[in-house]
Amino acid sequence: MGKPLIEFKGVTKRFNSHTVLDQVDLEIYEGEVATIIGKSGGGKSVLLKHIVGLLQPDEGTVLFGGQPIYKMGKKEWNRYISQVSYMFQNNALFDSMTVFDNIAFPLRQTTDLDRKAIEDKVRTRLEQMELGDVGGKYPSELSGGMQKRVALSRALVTDPRIVLFDEPTTGQDMIRRNAILSMIAQYQRRFGFTAVLISHDVPDVFFISSRILALDEGKIVFQGTPEAFETFQHPFQDEFVDSLEELQEHLTGIYSKRHFKVRYQKLLGRKRPQERFVVGLFALDHFEDLCEHLGHTAGQEILDSLGKYINKHFGAVGGFSARQSRSQFSIVLPFSNLPEAEQILRDFSMELREEGLRTIQTEARIHREACFEFAVLAGLAEGEFGVKEIDRILGQARKNQREVARVHCGKRR
Amino acid sequence: MNMTNWKNRNDVPRARWPLIHPLGKGMIRLINYLGAVSIFMGKSLFMIFQPRQVPLIIEQVYSIGARSALIVLLVGLFTGMVLGLQLFHTLVKFGSAGVLGSAVALSLVRELGPVLTAIMVTARAGSAMAAEIGSQRISEQIDALVTMRIDPLRYLVSPRIAASIISFPLLTALFDIIGIIGGYITGVMLLGVNAGAYFYRVRSSVEMEDIMSGFVKAVVFAVIVSTICCFQGYFTHMQKDSYGAKAVGLSTTSAVVLSCVLILVADYVVTSLLM
Structure with a gap:
């Protein structure tokens, strides 16, 4: 040091x-x-x-x-x-x-x-x-x-x-x-x-x-x-x-890292060993460039909308999410295995491309003509109850990350 | 024995010294205050000659000097008129109405000009100095200057002192001239004193020494007023039992009162030294 x-x-x-x-x-x-x-x-x-x-x-x-x-x-x-x-x-x-x-x-x-x-x-x-x-x-x-x-x-x-x-x-x-x-x-x-x-x-x-x-x-x-x-x-x-x-959670509906871990530990207590669950890690790629281009406020608006969108989508299937870093969100799907989770992710990806990105863009009050670029990455990894290291599973999810949606010059891909 | 030890001593039987104790306490506070004001003034005067001061001084000359001209003009005119009226009726009893010009001019140039100008500028610009610096203190703007490596005494105080030193004599001169014209209005135009005699007496009685003594007083008052007003504003946060806007109000009031009292005290001291 x-x-x-x-x-x-x-x-x-x-x-x-x-x-x-x-x-x-x-x-x-x-x-x-x-x-x-x-x-x-x-x-x-x-x-x-x-x-x-x-x-x-x-x-x-x-x-x-x-x-x-x-x-x-x-x-x-x-x-x-x-x-x-x-x-x-x-x-x-x-x-x-x-x-x-x-x-x-x-x-x-x-x-x-x-x-x-x-x-x-x-x-x-x-x-x-x-x-x-x-x-x-x-x-x-x-x-x-x-x-x-x-x-x-x-x-x-x-x-x-x-x-x-x-x-x-x-x-x-x-x-x-x-x-x-x-x-x-x-x-x-x-x-x-x-x-x-x-x-x-x-x-x-x-x-x-x-x-x-x-x-x-x-x-x-x-x-x-x-x-x-x-x-x-x-x-x-x-x-x-x-x-x-707790105040933060109340406002956003998204857990802090610490509360995410507490919730995870509680979940471990309730499940039988060898039961499977899935962890996902979402990232907003080119976040820095986005802030540079659209301004920090618009960048945060996009991030905030994306977080809420992920939480809404995966919350509906029993998942809970947390903000992991400046531009990353994690989710835990306690009732799904990997193939099910992959299907949920595909649905999410399609919905995000068709509807979500437009919603995010509107919520962030970004002009339709504005030219900017960002991509949403997502990766999944399967965990086993009894194995306590959530960080290791998150690391695996990070390795599996791939692009699920992209916006280029305001056009969705 | 240092001061802190003296203040904290518990073995002094206070009940036996009912008068000495508060008197001594007050005296120490006064000495502390005078010491602090002297250091504040010395440092600020020294900083007048630092670089980047000229634009700040010009700005303050406008604020303290130019913007006080109208009030000085009005007060000067009516003071001269009242002097003309009062002195005419007194001098007429002795058959000396012809010396009205001398009486009006000498009273104004030696005493009333510098003193009344200083009091007027204290009321108008001195109070503004204390309030402005005081509000900058409570909103941490002075702390911000310190963190930017800008000496607050150089930036805030010394331009005001320098501008006062420039403005007070000029305003005093304006007061004197307008006052003499005021005396002329009542003495000559209203009460019938001969115009030639009035101005002849003004010219013959007022000497360079009188004018200079008036200017010396004006400079002394300028230093006193600007230092006291800036000092009170600068240490607004140290006002006893009051904070924020209330402390600014208190600083402004005490700056004006203290300046007015000190103008009169200094007037006596300077007059006796110049006699």
Whole structure:
């Protein structure tokens, strides 16, 4: 894993007699997306503000590349802080400036770029964030979602090495939330910055995170991969994560990975050993290109509609589904064997080509003339009750994936 | 003994010092406040000469200076008219109505011009400075500047102080001229003082020293008003027992009240030093 880029060592922060951070030790590595999760008012923003020097710890220290940031000289500090960008929870946009000026502001004030170069850079960012026509408006004239995207544009316009996102999806609907997360993931991959994210969007945020940091009662109770967090046993899981995941299920009807596994384990308990079942894995191919071409919101709309479509179709034959990753859905068909499941998949494929893709396209509000391309892949694998490793069966389903439907320039194939 | 230890000492029998304790506490708070204001002012004055400041200063000269011109003009005119009226009736008793021009001009140039201009600009632009910076503080815009490597003192405070230093003397000069014209309107046009005598007295009695003392006062008031108003706005989040919009309101009120009091205190100090 190498040396951490940012490291907290025994950081304690108190406000009067209230201890918000209590001996916090954590590491953030270069190029990763580290997500901090925790209850509201639990000190997540306080933790993030220590990285940019807006707050200083009462005890302990924060290191950047092994060097304590609070002991840096002015030049070193300026060099360090010029590599960091912060997106505030309430956006902190300058309300007396237009959207264009807000985004151009850090470039005008801290770089020697000429007027033309700044304008080009800002225009590019506005287009990338689907804000092309609001450059001349003031932040107060925009919706909450648009303001978030302006703040995101401003945070990324200086091409920072580290970007700190303080609840970037607060106040957004489910599609927008996922669109913003998708945007962060895409830019993180494209520009290679290190992202530190505070988010309540469990489990969606897990799909874009390299590591999860769980903050509970002022202490870091977990740091590790999202996969390791799935099996993390702690009261924090029951109190916080479960409640958020249940809310998500309630809204979409699709299980989270963790609840999917819980349901699977329950199913194992009810069935006799050697009874067969089928696991399917669906993927939206070229998802990144789709987001790039149609925008992240439309991309998420398509994904959301596809998930619901799969859930509706396979739910009718007793199956249950879950979102496995950003663009993958899994299903379990507990009452089917492989030949039956293949037939169900063929029916699904035909229905998807004939009706489903048009429905998805309409639900995602994509213009009929728009030219774009995506394919739906699906693979099935048979499992046996008594064999507990769902991940192995899912791996087999992934190997068996083939194209079941394709849209090219709005035409279904 | 450091201050924190002193504040936390439990062995001081408070009941035996019913007056000393709050007095000392208040004094320490005052010294802390003065120290903080001095550092704030020193840093901001230094930052006036940093790069990229000229456009920001010009913008503030428009906001503080140009947009205050009308109110200064109105107040100056009526102050001059009232002075002309009052002084005429007093001077006539001594048979000295001819020196009305001197009395009006000297009162305005030495005292009333700088003081009333400063109070008017405090009410109009000072309150706006405190409210604007205060609302930027509570909406984390100042924190955003820090994270963008932009010093808030350089970007928000020093252009306002520089613009005040430029604007206050100019507005004072405008006030003086309009005030003298106001005195002319009541003294000459309404009460019949000789026009030539009025302007002759103005020219002969007002010396460069008087004008300069007025300008020195204007510059001192500019630094005081802009520093206090920006300081109150900048530390809005540290207002005791109030948050958000209420804290902004409180900062604005205290900025105006404190500035007005300090203008009068500084007026006495500067006058006595220049005498």
